[in-house]
Amino acid sequence: MRDFGSSADPAVQAQLDRLAALSVPQGRLGLDTIRALLARLGDPHLALPPVFHVAGTNGKGSTCAFLRAMLEAQGLRVHATTSPHLVRYNERIRIAGSLIADARLAALLCEVLDAGEDLRPSFFEVTIAAAFTAFARLAADACVIEVGLGGRFDATNVVPRPAACGIAALGIDHERFLLAPEEGTPTLPLARIAFEKAGIAKPGSPLVTQAYPGEAAEEVERAAQRTGAVLAMRGRHWQAGADDDALRYSDEAGSLDLPLPALPGPHQPENAALAVAMLRHQGAVPVSPEAMAQGIRAATWPARLQRLAAGPLAGEREVWLDGGHNPSAGAILARHFAGRRLHLVLGMIEGKDPAALTGPLQGSIASLTAVPVPGHDHHPAEAFGARARAARDVPAALDALPADGLPVLVAGSLYLAGEVLRLNGERPD
CATH class of the missing domain: 3.40.1190.10 (Mur-like, catalytic domain)
Known part of the structure; x- marks a missing residue:
């Protein structure tokens, strides 16, 4: 690590x-x-x-x-x-x-x-x-x-x-x-x-x-x-x-x-x-x-159900960021997005349960894209099921999503979340 x-x-x-x-x-x-x-x-x-x-x-x-x-x-x-x-x-x-x-x-x-x-x-x-x-x-x-x-x-x-x-x-x-x-x-x-x-x-x-x-x-x-x-x-x-x-x-x-x-x-x-x-x-x-x-x-706490500001990565799209990676975090995300469809961009460190987030969120997922966690061994797309597709990084994952107005949730790792904040110009201070 x-x-x-x-x-x-x-x-x-x-x-x-x-x-x-x-x-x-x-x-x-x-x-x-x-x-x-x-x-x-x-x-x-x-x-x-x-x-x-x-x-x-x-x-x-x-x-x-x-x-x-x-x-x-x-x-x-x-x-x-x-x-x-x-x-x-x-x-x-x-x-x-x-x-x-x-x-x-x-x-x-x-x-x-x-x-x-x-x-x-x-x-x-x-x-x-x-x-x-x-x-x-x-x-x-x-x-x-x-x-x-x-x-x-x-x-x-x-x-x-x-x-x-x-x-x-x-x-x-x-x-x-x-x-x-x-x-x-x-x-x-x-x-x-x-x-x-x-x-x-x-x-x-x-x-x-x-x-x-x-x-x-x-x-x-x-x-x-x-x-x-x-x-x-x-x-x-x-x-x-x-x-x-x-x-x-x-x-x-x-x-x-x-x-x-x-x-x-x-x-x-x-x-x-x-x-x-x-x-x-x-x-x-x-x-x-x-x-x-x-x-x-x-109180503020970055990368915990944080809605990204308009920026180089998020653009004008509704993009949410969360570093959660366990079933308890999955349950919280499911409560927050209850009744909404979303595009899930997921990066999880190897050894974490791949279903920790996808299980609780299954009723909300319109698409699932797996991305690497920079600098860490991570789960491949196939670990998240047959519906998951792979992207080389978060920018590529966002670029491939349809412009359908659905929110995007990037989740699965605080290390991934840090990279997302950096790419969007939202450095914690």
Whole structure:
């Protein structure tokens, strides 16, 4: 997998080339390497502003976007680290509201890579060490940190007592890593996913979650009891629901009527509600209902049910972009496009379920074009069924579609989504 990216800045590119050479030793699990690397950098993770730590299968990135927007609407300075990047590596590290500048990024990556050369850290471990080092050196009021993969062994899982931990929607994804047989872990797939995600629970910290099916909910409860985290689960400790006019939220402190998100998709009120619940169940950083409302309206999150602007790639056509690649994402897309026909342009990394999106969307698909995922092994057209045809890239796929007024959905991979944004001139900032 080649997710390290490229940069027009030679100094940044030199460090990205070093990152590209990193790999995780086969079978290595645990937090020992990231802890050792951080120790050499002065343990920056112990000097962070209040941390909001978010895991989940789907929705964790959007929840982070809502959190950041709400905190910033309160007038606070917020650091954030999310993954993956779409167009530029800089997107992974946001310092006090702005993407990290090239000069600072190059120096920081060089410092971290030099410090850990003999530790054989992974790409993601270096990234998180760099982010935490940057965050500890520049004052801010809060940090928003997105889990990369899973939770229990994720490199972000070293902050001793976050202001709040959150778990978004759960689903089956990254089976090779998260469902690998391990003694003492749950055997039911969704329960095992919940076990891994709930590994971010910390003593004394709120663990704020969505509602889950029985076996998954039980694993989250066990994690809270085991660690001494303060559980706040939807349906038990807080409630939320959306109608045509508002997002209705309530907990033991009272009720709020909040605006619906500007972010499209029937799932976004769920993610906004989780962000509200995380802020309401912590005491480190006061955020007013007015700031929550403003943040819900202001939050943006590229490549998640994003309608492309008129541009070099999309032209004037209605083109939607989504990086989803698992059945849960497919269900969300099916809800969004219910009752509409669409042209699906699909690129999926090899190893992902080819039917994850086509199954839920089958009643809406007018045509299906398979495209490569740049820089990655990917499914060929025949993996998506007899109706699928192949195109060499997204521009060729769009050029071959009839001018019939139907919307186009480009989906299946965030790596593909990043290339689409680049081609359409919509670089995240």
